[in-house]
Amino acid sequence: VTKISRSEFVDLLDCAHDLADRSGQVILPHFRKALQVDNKAEAGKFDPVTIADRAAERVILKALKVSYPEHAIEGEEFGTQMGQPGKKGSTDIASPFRWVIDPIDGTRSFIMGLPTWGTLIGLMDGDIPVFGLMDQPYTQERFWSTDKASFFRGPDGREKRLKTRSCASLAEATLSTTHPDLFAGGAEAKGFQKLRAKAKTTRYGGDCYAYCLLAAGHIDIIIEAGLKAYDVAALIPIVERAGGAMTSWTGTSCAHGGRVLACGDRNLHAALLLELGSK
Amino acid sequence: VTKISRSEFVDLLDCAHDLADRSGQVILPHFRKALQVDNKAEAGKFDPVTIADRAAERVILKALKVSYPEHAIEGEEFGTQMGQPGKKGSTDIASPFRWVIDPIDGTRSFIMGLPTWGTLIGLMDGDIPVFGLMDQPYTQERFWSTDKASFFRGPDGREKRLKTRSCASLAEATLSTTHPDLFAGGAEAKGFQKLRAKAKTTRYGGDCYAYCLLAAGHIDIIIEAGLKAYDVAALIPIVERAGGAMTSWTGTSCAHGGRVLACGDRNLHAALLLELGSK
Numbered sequence: 001v002t003k004i005s006r007s008e009f010v011d012l013l014d015c016a017h018d019l020a021d022r023s024g025q026v027i028l029p030h031f032r033k034a035l036q037v038d039n040k041a042e043a044g045k046f047d048p049v050t051i052a053d054r055a056a057e058r059v060i061l062k063a064l065k066v067s068y069p070e071h072a073i074e075g076e077e078f079g080t081q082m083g084q085p086g087k088k089g090s091t092d093i094a095s096p097f098r099w100v101i102d103p104i105d106g107t108r109s110f111i112m113g114l115p116t117w118g119t120l121i122g123l124m125d126g127d128i129p130v131f132g133l134m135d136q137p138y139t140q141e142r143f144w145s146t147d148k149a150s151f152f153r154g155p156d157g158r159e160k161r162l163k164t165r166s167c168a169s170l171a172e173a174t175l176s177t178t179h180p181d182l183f184a185g186g187a188e189a190k191g192f193q194k195l196r197a198k199a200k201t202t203r204y205g206g207d208c209y210a211y212c213l214l215a216a217g218h219i220d221i222i223i224e225a226g227l228k229a230y231d232v233a234a235l236i237p238i239v240e241r242a243g244g245a246m247t248s249w250t251g252t253s254c255a256h257g258g259r260v261l262a263c264g265d266r267n268l269h270a271a272l273l274l275e276l277g278s279k
Numbered sequence: 280v281t282k283i284s285r286s287e288f289v290d291l292l293d294c295a296h297d298l299a300d301r302s303g304q305v306i307l308p309h310f311r312k313a314l315q316v317d318n319k320a321e322a323g324k325f326d327p328v329t330i331a332d333r334a335a336e337r338v339i340l341k342a343l344k345v346s347y348p349e350h351a352i353e354g355e356e357f358g359t360q361m362g363q364p365g366k367k368g369s370t371d372i373a374s375p376f377r378w379v380i381d382p383i384d385g386t387r388s389f390i391m392g393l394p395t396w397g398t399l400i401g402l403m404d405g406d407i408p409v410f411g412l413m414d415q416p417y418t419q420e421r422f423w424s425t426d427k428a429s430f431f432r433g434p435d436g437r438e439k440r441l442k443t444r445s446c447a448s449l450a451e452a453t454l455s456t457t458h459p460d461l462f463a464g465g466a467e468a469k470g471f472q473k474l475r476a477k478a479k480t481t482r483y484g485g486d487c488y489a490y491c492l493l494a495a496g497h498i499d500i501i502i503e504a505g506l507k508a509y510d511v512a513a514l515i516p517i518v519e520r521a522g523g524a525m526t527s528w529t530g531t532s533c534a535h536g537g538r539v540l541a542c543g544d545r546n547l548h549a550a551l552l553l554e555l556g557s558k
Contacts, residue, residue: 108482112453113497115394139418174391203387205484218311218392
């Protein structure tokens with residue numbers, strides 16, 4: 001892990017909050033307005049891309065290139081942009097820092113007018129999350145992590161420390177997943193059904209918002225598949241620094257997406273990994 | 280339909296807004312707090328009853344018994360209470376008016392911390408909806424109907440008239456349903472799958488909030504089953520007076536719950552009824 005000073009860390013986190021302020025201002029006028037939804041998928045699969053999504057990523061990219069031109073940026077719409085080596089430091093080696101951005105996670109919620117989408121801003125040091133932030137500008141809610149803890153700020157402006165709740169067993173757990181179609185069939189669908197069948201209750205439709213509610217101690221388990229790096233990078237530190245665990249279905253890092261298992265109770269998370277791994 | 284004067288109508292609607300103000304104040308302190316969730320279902324089926332739900336219904340009942348002791352009241356937690364005949368009028372015949380109340384529609388969302396639940400307050404004249412109101416106190420959103428139109432008020436306090444959007448075909452439609460397990464299997468599951476397979480996109484998890492977003496022109500279709508009168512009574516006038524249609528799967532009144540089909544476009548609604556009725 002790259003050594004940075006306390007004040008550098010504070011500057012980086014301030015920058016993330018500033019990016020969220022900017023993106024919220026750009027996105028909000030488009031929420032619940034008649035939207036021109038492009039279809040970027042070739043094979044007719046539904047994959048909405050909104051004007052707001054692109055406009056927000058543009059604003060974020062622009063701000064980052066001013067503040068941290070040496071950092072890499074990875075976003076849903078614009079792919080990965082490498083940082084400019086040596087611009088700010090004394091070294092000519094590119095910075096290890098990479099901003100991972102999804103301006104609107106939960107586009108399906110967004111186009112249906114539901115407030116359960118969010119702007120994801122994560123900072124990675126290689127494969128290690130430095131911190132993450134999720135912003136919901138309509139409800140004026142923001143969830144983020146520092147290097148040690150996770151926090152929430154609501155419309156009243158007060159900050160609250162987030163803490164996951166304990167959950168002794170799957171039978172007592174509330175489980176959330178964005179959509180049953182997320183699972184590609186075969187082993188994936190089987191894994192999901194295994195947990196779903198034993199959980200106390202299941203709810204669909206949550207996207208990034210559900211991970212933040214897990215960090216806040218309201219949801220016990222999230223199981224998903226087919227995710228991208230920009231779907232999870234910002235959320236891993238929010239979940240883990242609130243006391244939870246968030247990994248792949250085999251317990252490895254899920255920083256690159258794929259199959260994700262998040263649990264507010266670390267012991268239960270370990271038990272669920274065994275459950276998923278069993279025949 | 281019972282004749283009432285304009286000022287009587289205004290008083291009744293004011294009363295509904297007042298009930299929503301009161302219930303919101305009672306419910307909100309319990310939202311996202313550690314909840315004691317009773318399980319009222321006998322057979323282990325998940326059916327959360329929160330302290331907030333009961334407290335809100337108590338507050339609403341109390342206020343209604345003061346303002347309209349002659350009206351009947353039907354609620355989720357307390358069953359149906361008949362009005363006191365002749366208390367206010369000159370007749371000894373019981374009033375035809377019945378308040379249909381669900382303090383927290385979307386208890387699953389509520390206990391998971393999602394803001395997509397709401398307080399439903401409907402006034403029925405026999406089987407005919409007089410008006411309906413849905414209140415979401417956390418996001419400070421309120422949707423309601425008069426006798427002729429539907430309205431929305433958000434946190435900025437401004438009122439906006441609601442209008443459903445047109446949708447030419449199922450292939451262009453966004454479809455919402457609360458949970459795939461809502462459908463009992465057989466004909467019900469088949470009916471749902473028929474529409475789901477042809478819709479452009481499907482989203483789960485919405486409860487009353489989704490009906491209001493349909494009224495606001497953000498969702499095209501909602502299909503559900505196994506609903507109770509208190510799940511729908513307040514929503515029918517909000518959907519219909521915004522320009523949509525909301526009936527049973529055979530086109531009859533859904534005021535008593537059961538299988539419900541709501542559509543923002545009345546022509547598409549008629550086409551979907553044929554689709555559901557076909558072999």
